[in-house]
Amino acid sequence: MEKLNVDPKATRQGTSNLSMARGSLVACSTLLLAMFLLVGLLLTSIAHHLNHDAGEHSRLDIENALLSVEKIAGSTVKDYAFWGDAYQHLHQAIDVEWAFVRQNLGATLFTDLGFQGVFIVDPAGRTVYSVIDGQLQTVAVQDWLHAPIDTLLAQARAAAVNSQSVSRLINAGGTPAVLAAAALTPGTDPDVTADDGPQSVLIFVAKLEPARLEALGRDFGVQGLQVASSDAGSASTPTLQLKDNAGVVQWSSEDPGHQLLVIIVPLVTVAGLIFGLMAWFILRRTTAAARIMDSNYATLQASRAALAVSEERFRDVAEAASDWIWEVDSHLRFTYLSDRFEAITGLVRRECLGLALDELLTSDQGSLSIWFKEHARRANAIVQCNYLSGEGEVRICRLSVREIPGQGYRGTASDITEEVAARRRIEYLSQHDALTGLANRTRMQEFLEGKLKASPTLEKPLVMLSIDLDRFKPVNDLLGHAAGDEVLNQVSRRLQDCLRGDDLVARIGGDEFVLVVADMSSPLEVESLCRRLIDCIEQPFYICEHEVFISASIGIAMAPADATLAEELLRYADIALYEAKDGGRNTWRFYAGDMNARIIERRQLESDLRHAIKNDELRLDFQPRYRIEGKRLAGAEALVRWEHPLRGLLGPDVFIPIAEETGLILPLSNWVLHAACQAAAGWPEDVMISVNLSSTEFQRGHLVARVKSVLAETGLNPARLELELTESVMLNDEKIALSIMLGLKALGVRLLMDDFGTGYSSLSYLRSFPFDGLKIDRSFVGGLTASGGDQSIIQAIVGLGRALSLTVTAEGVETLDQLKALKIVQCDEAQGFYLSMPMNAQAISELITRRMD
Numbered sequence: 001m002e003k004l005n006v007d008p009k010a011t012r013q014g015t016s017n018l019s020m021a022r023g024s025l026v027a028c029s030t031l032l033l034a035m036f037l038l039v040g041l042l043l044t045s046i047a048h049h050l051n052h053d054a055g056e057h058s059r060l061d062i063e064n065a066l067l068s069v070e071k072i073a074g075s076t077v078k079d080y081a082f083w084g085d086a087y088q089h090l091h092q093a094i095d096v097e098w099a100f101v102r103q104n105l106g107a108t109l110f111t112d113l114g115f116q117g118v119f120i121v122d123p124a125g126r127t128v129y130s131v132i133d134g135q136l137q138t139v140a141v142q143d144w145l146h147a148p149i150d151t152l153l154a155q156a157r158a159a160a161v162n163s164q165s166v167s168r169l170i171n172a173g174g175t176p177a178v179l180a181a182a183a184l185t186p187g188t189d190p191d192v193t194a195d196d197g198p199q200s201v202l203i204f205v206a207k208l209e210p211a212r213l214e215a216l217g218r219d220f221g222v223q224g225l226q227v228a229s230s231d232a233g234s235a236s237t238p239t240l241q242l243k244d245n246a247g248v249v250q251w252s253s254e255d256p257g258h259q260l261l262v263i264i265v266p267l268v269t270v271a272g273l274i275f276g277l278m279a280w281f282i283l284r285r286t287t288a289a290a291r292i293m294d295s296n297y298a299t300l301q302a303s304r305a306a307l308a309v310s311e312e313r314f315r316d317v318a319e320a321a322s323d324w325i326w327e328v329d330s331h332l333r334f335t336y337l338s339d340r341f342e343a344i345t346g347l348v349r350r351e352c353l354g355l356a357l358d359e360l361l362t363s364d365q366g367s368l369s370i371w372f373k374e375h376a377r378r379a380n381a382i383v384q385c386n387y388l389s390g391e392g393e394v395r396i397c398r399l400s401v402r403e404i405p406g407q408g409y410r411g412t413a414s415d416i417t418e419e420v421a422a423r424r425r426i427e428y429l430s431q432h433d434a435l436t437g438l439a440n441r442t443r444m445q446e447f448l449e450g451k452l453k454a455s456p457t458l459e460k461p462l463v464m465l466s467i468d469l470d471r472f473k474p475v476n477d478l479l480g481h482a483a484g485d486e487v488l489n490q491v492s493r494r495l496q497d498c499l500r501g502d503d504l505v506a507r508i509g510g511d512e513f514v515l516v517v518a519d520m521s522s523p524l525e526v527e528s529l530c531r532r533l534i535d536c537i538e539q540p541f542y543i544c545e546h547e548v549f550i551s552a553s554i555g556i557a558m559a560p561a562d563a564t565l566a567e568e569l570l571r572y573a574d575i576a577l578y579e580a581k582d583g584g585r586n587t588w589r590f591y592a593g594d595m596n597a598r599i600i601e602r603r604q605l606e607s608d609l610r611h612a613i614k615n616d617e618l619r620l621d622f623q624p625r626y627r628i629e630g631k632r633l634a635g636a637e638a639l640v641r642w643e644h645p646l647r648g649l650l651g652p653d654v655f656i657p658i659a660e661e662t663g664l665i666l667p668l669s670n671w672v673l674h675a676a677c678q679a680a681a682g683w684p685e686d687v688m689i690s691v692n693l694s695s696t697e698f699q700r701g702h703l704v705a706r707v708k709s710v711l712a713e714t715g716l717n718p719a720r721l722e723l724e725l726t727e728s729v730m731l732n733d734e735k736i737a738l739s740i741m742l743g744l745k746a747l748g749v750r751l752l753m754d755d756f757g758t759g760y761s762s763l764s765y766l767r768s769f770p771f772d773g774l775k776i777d778r779s780f781v782g783g784l785t786a787s788g789g790d791q792s793i794i795q796a797i798v799g800l801g802r803a804l805s806l807t808v809t810a811e812g813v814e815t816l817d818q819l820k821a822l823k824i825v826q827c828d829e830a831q832g833f834y835l836s837m838p839m840n841a842q843a844i845s846e847l848i849t850r851r852m853d
C-alpha cells in the first residue's frame, strides 16, 4: 500500500495553470504578431526591391530600345551613304530626280522606315537636300533640329574612314530624336572613285514622337513610355535621363511590388485574422481549460488531502482493530506489511516482503494459498494462521482477507495467540474440574448421553456409580483447603486407576464423584468394582506429615434396567448413594424401587412449596457486590430462602429445581422480583439490585410484561434492576431468548450472564446476546489461590469482558488473596463471603445506611 504523497511541485503547478496558460498564449500571440509584422516588413521590402528592380529593368530596356533604334538608324544611314550610286547622284550635286522622284532617297524613308528627316549636308556645310515627313523641302538641318550639327559632321566624316556611321540621341525641340549620320562614299563600288576633300554627309533623323516612343517601349516590355511631364520624377513615376541630354522619358511602372502587396497583403491579412481568431479562440479555450484544470487541481488537491486523511483514518482504524496490515500480489507474495508488523511478530519486515504466503503463514486447514483461492473471494473471509515469531515461538493470528481483483489480496492480521490459549483453557475448564483435571458435570452429562444413545442392553448394561467421600469434611476443616485439595487430587488418581481407559470419572461437587462404566456383564462384577474402589480410597493418604483416612459410599444405577435417561439415572444413583450413606457408609447400594421414598418426599416438598408463597414462608437475603477499585458498594444480589415450618430454613438449591419442574417458578419468581424491587426502591439510586431468573421463565413467556408491571408497581428505576441469566436460557431457543432479552433491554434493565465459564458456549453467547455484564463462576475464583496459573483465565475473561464493554464480576471471593489477585487483573466487581455474607433486608438496609454515614 503505497502512501499517497501530495507532490508540492504539482501543487505549485496546479495553482498557476491559469496564469501559465494565459502567459504562454500571450507569448504565442506576441510571437505571431511579431511574425506577421516581420512578414509585412519583408513583403514591403521585397515589394520595394521588386519595384526597384523592375524600374532598373525598364530603364535598361528603354536604353536598349533606344540603342537599337540608334543602331538601326546608323546602319540604315550607312547602307545609303556607302553606296556608289548615291555618291554619284548626291555628292557633288543633288540629283533630285534620282533621289526623291525615283524614291532612292525619298518619301519611303519616312513611310517605311520612319525617318521624319532626311538631309544631305554638302562639304561646305549647307543643307542641300532635305525630306521632311516624306516631303521634299528646303530646310537647313540645324534649323529643323534646333541644334548645331558641326561636331556630328566631323565625327561622321572621321567614322567613314573606318566605314562607320555615327548615331546619337538628341533633343529636337523638346522631342527626343535619333540622329544617324554618315559621310557619302563610293563604298565598295569599284566603278566609282571618291574625290579628295571633305565629303557630303547624309543625315537621317527619327523623332521619337509620343506614339513612336510608346510603341518602342511596348516592344521592349515597357508600358506608357513617353517624354517626361513636368511633375515627372515623383515617387510613383519612374524616369530616365536620356544620354546626350536628349531629354527625360517616363513610363508607367508595372510596380510588381505593389502588385505583390495587393495580392499578398489581403491574403496575409486574412491569414493574420484567422490566426488571430484562432489564437483568441485557443486562448479562451485554454483559459477555460486552465481554469478547469486549476479547479480540478484544487479539487484534486482537496480530494488528495481528503484521501490522505481517510487513508490515515483507515490505517488508524485498521491498525487499531488489528495488529498489522498486509498485501500479497497475485502470486501470493507479500508486497506490503504495515509498520506494526515488526513490533507484533518480532520478524524483520524487509526480509518478509517478497516471501510466499505459505512461507510465512501456515494454517490448520491445509495450504493457505489453496485456501485463498477457494475462500478469499467471499466477503469477510477470515482464516486462522500460525507463524513462527522472531523469538521462534509458534504464534496464532487471525487474517481477514479481501481480494483485490486481478492484483492479489489484502487484509489485516490480529495476533490471537493469547485469546486462543484462553479460549482453549476456558473450554477445557468448562469441561473439566479445575482442581483435579477430571471431567466435570457438564462433560460427564455429555459422555453419559453419548453412551445412552448407544442403547445399552440388560446383558451389557451401562453402570452409573455415584461416589461421595466419607469423613472428608473434617480433613478440610482441620487441615485446611490445601490438604483437602491434595486428598481430592489423590482420590481422583486412585479412582482413575481402578477403571479402564474408556470409562469416565467425573468430579461433580466438592467431594462427589460420578463414574460411568460400560461393559459390565453382571451385578457381581459391578460389586467387585465397588469393593476395589472402596479399598483404594481406604488406603491412607500422607499429607503434610499427616496420615489421613477417608472412605467412600457408592450408589449404583444401571441403564436400561433402572432408567434410560441421563437425568433419571443420575437421580437414581444419588438416591442409591443416600441409601448407602444411611446404611452406615463405606459401602454400596444398587438403586431399588423402594428407594422411591425420596421421590415421595420430593412430592411432599412440591405441595408444600405451593403454599409457601401464600403462607409467606419465603424470605429474601441480599448479598452485597463491591467495586474492587475503591471498595464501593455497587449493588446486591437477591437470594431466596424458604423457612419451611417443619424442615427449617431451606436453600434455593433444594427447592428451585422443584419449582422449575412444577411450574411453581413463575409465582415464586414474581414474588422474588417484587420483594427485591420493593426493597431496592428504598435504597439510594446508585445501588443496583440483581435478581436471578430461571431458564424455565423464558420458555413460559410474559417475562417482559411481568418485569414491566413489577417495575411499575414498585416504582423502581429500571436502570437499577439487573437480571441474572445462565446460558441455559439461550440453549432452548436462541431466537425467542434473544427477542425476550431485547424486550427486557427495551424496558431499560441490565442483563448479566451468571455462572460464566461453566456452560458449553458462554463465550459465543456473550458475543451475540445483549449482555451488560458477566459474573465469573466461583469455581474459577476458587482456583485463584490454589494455583496462580488460574489468574490467566480470569485475566482472559476480564479482557474479553472489556472488549465487549461488559462489567465483570467475580463471584465466590472467599479470601483476601483472591481479592488481591482480582485487583491485579483489573476485574471490575467482586462478591463473596470474604466481602459479605448474604444478609436479610434489614441488615442490608443498615449496611447501606452505614455506608452513607
Ligand code: C2E
Binding pocket: 623, 638, 639, 640, 651, 652, 653, 656, 669, 672, 692, 693, 694, 754, 755, 778, 811, 812, 813, 814, 831, 832, 833, 834, 838
Ligand atoms: P448463584 O446465582 O450463583 O448465587 C450465588 C450463590 O453463591 C448463593 O448461594 C450464595 O450464597 C453463594 N455464595 C456467595 N458467596 C459465596 C462464596 O464466597 N463462596 C461460596 N462457596 N458460595 C458463595 P445460594 O443462595 O445457595 O444460591 C444458590 C443458587 O440458587 C444461586 O446461585 C442461584 O442460581 C439460585 N437462586 C438463588 N435465589 C434465586 C431466585 O430468587 N431465583 C432463582 N431462579 N434462582 C435463585
Ligand code: CA
Binding pocket: 637, 692, 724, 754
Ligand atoms: Ca446469581
Ligand code: CA
Binding pocket: 754, 755, 775, 777, 778, 811
Ligand atoms: Ca453465580
